[in-house]
Amino acid sequence: MKHLSTRLSFSQFASGSVSGVFIPFFAASLAWRGLSADQIGLLLSTALILRAVAGPLSGIFADARNDRRAVMLVLYWIMVAGFGSLCVVGSPLLIFLVSVPAYIAYGAATPLLESVSVRLAERFGFDYGRVRIWASSAFVVMNVTGGIVVKFLGLGAVAPMLTIGAALCVVSTIMLPAPPATEGAAPLGSRLKATLEETKELLRTPVFLVFLAAASCEQATHAFYYGYGGLHWKAIGYSEMLIGIIWPLGVFAEIALFSQALRVLRLFGPSKLLLMGGLVAIVRWTILAFDPPLPLVIFAQFMHGGTFALAHLGAVFFILKAVPQRLSATAQSLYFVGSQGIMMGLATLAIGPVYSSLGGKAYLMMTALGVVSIGFTLLLARRWHGEAIIHGGKSEHVDTI
Known part of the structure; x- marks a missing residue:
């Protein structure tokens, strides 16, 4: 290793x-x-x-x-x-x-x-x-x-x-x-059946479903920004060069936050990270909804470190703590499908007609989704306190990629 x-x-x-x-x-x-x-x-x-x-x-x-x-x-x-x-x-x-x-x-x-x-x-x-x-x-x-x-x-x-x-x-x-090679491993068919059964158990676990709802709603607050953000900036007079300059600012903030991930986790824990991501989303999208002066737009771009990175860290560390490693890829895939697929797709579909009618005010729909994510996160914080939510099953080799 x-x-x-x-x-x-x-x-x-x-x-x-x-x-x-x-x-x-x-x-x-x-x-x-x-x-x-x-x-x-x-x-x-x-x-x-x-x-x-x-x-x-x-x-x-x-x-x-x-x-x-x-x-x-x-x-x-x-x-x-x-x-x-x-x-x-x-x-x-x-x-x-x-x-x-x-x-x-x-x-x-x-x-x-x-x-x-x-x-x-x-x-x-x-x-x-x-x-x-x-x-x-x-x-x-x-x-x-x-x-x-x-x-x-x-x-x-x-x-x-x-x-x-x-x-x-x-x-x-x-x-x-x-x-590493494992001696005496069960046939793949039986292991696949066991994993499917545990996946069903995971999807029947209320805490995991609340987590999926919280994380997916929070990440879906980016739907307008990803789908229409550049288009809207161009519509209000920003040049392609200016858009190209301000767009990566959010990723730079994301990089800065990821560089301190372990320290941030120790300070706050997964539930609070998700909650902070939702709170930052409310502020960020509300600012952008009113087409503010450029300095405020730049400020909102740096908040991407909160809306994406904080929430993503909260999600992956929740999975690490709550789900056994034998289901780590399954749980991570379900999180990605929920946040980057289903919920993001529904939000993107819904925001199109709103943008056609209200322009940049459509960002307020993302603010509302942030409020929903906070509600689910508060429920998660009440029901989960750092423990594993699935038990039993055979442990796997800890060094396995």
Whole structure:
């Protein structure tokens, strides 16, 4: 396990390099390839819907195998194949057939990497946040680098950049230690059945459901910002250059907070971190709802460290403390599906008509969602006090990736 934190940091950097290209440029590259807005929407929505199923199933399978590394490798190879094929295919149908599996695989692999990072940080005494900052750093680097590449080479360069990022994910995962051999392990079928049963138990546990509601509502407060934030700034007169300058400020705040993750956890604990994230969300989105002067917009951008990073740290540390490590990937996948899939999708769908009618005042809908998240978090704090919420079952090898 020598230099494990360095190898995990490389894995996080590789993962962030994919999202740093995918999020700002992928949809635009599809339009450049000739897909209509409706076709792009169908492709992305299909991937999101299927990811809501594939993500938890990948987590369950990884936990049943007690080997997240192998499942991550399979998913990353699917990304390499999908994005690599995107470099050469041209028809809308083929673009759909190669892009959707790659998008699903990336969404399924990310929570597996998170579960491995936070659990092994606890096991070997290094700071999860110091590992996680490399994903955020890579995101910013590839935002800038990708923009430069697209400016000079065009949107056709997006697929090759995504392929390179996916290949880095494969390499970085191969560099992680393979799980130790286990003597006398039960057949995979019986282990899978046991994991499925424990997953059902987890989903019947009120504390976990309250946690999912709190974390998902809090992260979904970003729906307007992610979907319409840049568009709205442009509508009120901000230039593309100004938007490009102020957008990464939030990620810099996120990086700063992740760098102090262990200290922050010791001071506040998971429930309070989620609560603080919700409180910051109320302030941030209320400020932006009234199209304030630029200095206040910049101030609100730095609050991303609260709205995203504080809440995310609260969520992953809740899973670490409340869920046994044999279900770590499953629980992390359920959190990602709830926060980045189902609830984010519903909020994004609902906010569109509101923005059409009210413009920037639609941010107040995100403020209201922040209030809802605080309600669930207060309920969580009353019902959970740091204990494990699932008991029984066989323990796994503590060194397992």
